[in-house]
Amino acid sequence: MNSALLNTQEENSDFQYIKNLVELQRSSFIQDGYPNIKTRLERLDRLIAMLRNNKQKLAAALKSDYSARSHFDSVVFDILVPIESLKYCRKNTAKWMKPEKRGAKFPLNLLGADAHVFYQPMGVVGIVAPWNFPIQLTFSPLGNAISAGNRAIIKPSELTPETSALLHKLFTADFGPEEISVVNGGPDVAAAFTAQAFDHLVFTGAPSVAKHVMRAAAENLVPLTLELGGKCPVIIGQGADLKAAVERIFTFKTMNAGQICLAPDYTFVQAELLPQFIELAKKFVADNFGTLADNDDYGSIINERQRARIAGYIQEAMDRGYQTIPLSDDIGLDKLAHNHKLAPTLVIDPADDCKIMTDEIFGPAMPIKTYTDIRQVAAHINRGERPLALYYFGKSKPEINLLKTNTTSGGMVVNDIAAHVLQDTMPLGGVGHSGMGSYHGFDGFRQLSHGKGFYKQGILSLTPFFKAPHTEKMLALLEKMMG
Numbered sequence: 001m002n003s004a005l006l007n008t009q010e011e012n013s014d015f016q017y018i019k020n021l022v023e024l025q026r027s028s029f030i031q032d033g034y035p036n037i038k039t040r041l042e043r044l045d046r047l048i049a050m051l052r053n054n055k056q057k058l059a060a061a062l063k064s065d066y067s068a069r070s071h072f073d074s075v076v077f078d079i080l081v082p083i084e085s086l087k088y089c090r091k092n093t094a095k096w097m098k099p100e101k102r103g104a105k106f107p108l109n110l111l112g113a114d115a116h117v118f119y120q121p122m123g124v125v126g127i128v129a130p131w132n133f134p135i136q137l138t139f140s141p142l143g144n145a146i147s148a149g150n151r152a153i154i155k156p157s158e159l160t161p162e163t164s165a166l167l168h169k170l171f172t173a174d175f176g177p178e179e180i181s182v183v184n185g186g187p188d189v190a191a192a193f194t195a196q197a198f199d200h201l202v203f204t205g206a207p208s209v210a211k212h213v214m215r216a217a218a219e220n221l222v223p224l225t226l227e228l229g230g231k232c233p234v235i236i237g238q239g240a241d242l243k244a245a246v247e248r249i250f251t252f253k254t255m256n257a258g259q260i261c262l263a264p265d266y267t268f269v270q271a272e273l274l275p276q277f278i279e280l281a282k283k284f285v286a287d288n289f290g291t292l293a294d295n296d297d298y299g300s301i302i303n304e305r306q307r308a309r310i311a312g313y314i315q316e317a318m319d320r321g322y323q324t325i326p327l328s329d330d331i332g333l334d335k336l337a338h339n340h341k342l343a344p345t346l347v348i349d350p351a352d353d354c355k356i357m358t359d360e361i362f363g364p365a366m367p368i369k370t371y372t373d374i375r376q377v378a379a380h381i382n383r384g385e386r387p388l389a390l391y392y393f394g395k396s397k398p399e400i401n402l403l404k405t406n407t408t409s410g411g412m413v414v415n416d417i418a419a420h421v422l423q424d425t426m427p428l429g430g431v432g433h434s435g436m437g438s439y440h441g442f443d444g445f446r447q448l449s450h451g452k453g454f455y456k457q458g459i460l461s462l463t464p465f466f467k468a469p470h471t472e473k474m475l476a477l478l479e480k481m482m483g
Helices: 014-032 037-053 055-066 071-097 136-147 161-174 187-194 207-218 242-258 271-288 304-319 374-383 397-406 441-447 472-482
Strands: 114-121 124-128 151-155 180-182 200-204 224-227 233-236 266-270 324-326 345-348 365-371 389-393 411-414 449-456
Touching: 014 124, 014 151, 014 187, 037 055, 037 071, 037 136, 037 161, 055 071, 055 161, 071 136, 071 242, 071 441, 124 136, 124 187, 136 151, 136 200, 136 441, 151 187, 161 180, 187 207, 200 207, 207 224, 233 242, 233 374, 242 271, 242 365, 242 389, 266 271, 271 345, 271 365, 304 324, 304 345, 304 365, 365 374, 374 397, 389 397, 397 411, 441 449
Parallel strands: 124 151, 124 200, 151 180, 200 224, 233 266, 233 389, 266 365, 345 365, 389 411
Antiparallel strands: 114 449, 324 345
């Protein structure tokens, strides 16, 4: 299919335009054949150069989309972190491409048989990226897709229009449409995108939207990777360094105003430690931010609708009589929102049916649940949907082992928050309500490849033992060999 047939998105219906892109990439993929290591590394190099060469432009676009966003957070987490992931892919792609020996069964293995897994590219991968880290969560799965030898089409979020427009411009300049393409637009375009017959679809976003994505993908039997999030709990356990725990918890609860899928959602604190926890949280915000309204290091909620949603959770808790503690007094529910900012706010021991406990917060509000027995904590976590991550602070090996083996989450981190996201040697992904599949490193490479079983027969075949006429003698021999 000639790329000229694509015309522009305006000249085609959204569905047909994207379908043409998929067909263009699939045709090119088939025509070019199996992508060698040189081709993959060259494409990874272009991705790394794109991020390095456009660092300031990308950070400026993010700030424009958010009204207020920390330049530090944008550069480190939306640009430097994906560069590191791409570099890791570049370093290891040749090793990942090698056939994985599995070993033929005895005695065929002694007679020249070969059994291995060959990791073959899927073809055309669709990537739906979210608005909270729109660059990182585009390039991380994209690096895996390219390392695995695929082509890719990206649908960025319409809630970050400046960033999405810049990504379209940069990819158009550095890649042909048959390699990597970007499709922008609102919900109608997203619906048309997820209805395509991709060879694999990666979606990062909310579980509520993921249900629609799965329905659309099912029509074409498209395999999915879903990275969703959920209510990630924190447990302050025995022997915890409370000051260090509060610093690490609220570093991520204030980063990007808590709009992180791996951000701590609610915290379990032993009842006797609650007053100290509250004071340390107040001190953290005062020492690291001072005031928030005009502080460039404290970002905005993405838009007023999202701010109103989170503020509504806090207001409901207040209306029901639960103690709420804003950690800064220059931004509050009763004051005019400044660039959609919302102060970090503690909600003490809300009931489990409060919206702040049933919904993923995805913002700077933090429910605090007091407890006396770690088994109560495990039971509480197990009653809810499975989170993307679980965080434990403390030194108790029995408590760590209890949470590790008797709760289920996408990942677990001890004495830190979200540290596993920087480990390209491990998979990143959810389970159940928090997602399926994973990306990062070899696990992402394997997720976006087809592990083709390859078997080459040696000098002996077992087929003659199975042909008719079937005799009791032959059955007895096979029972002895196989039974």
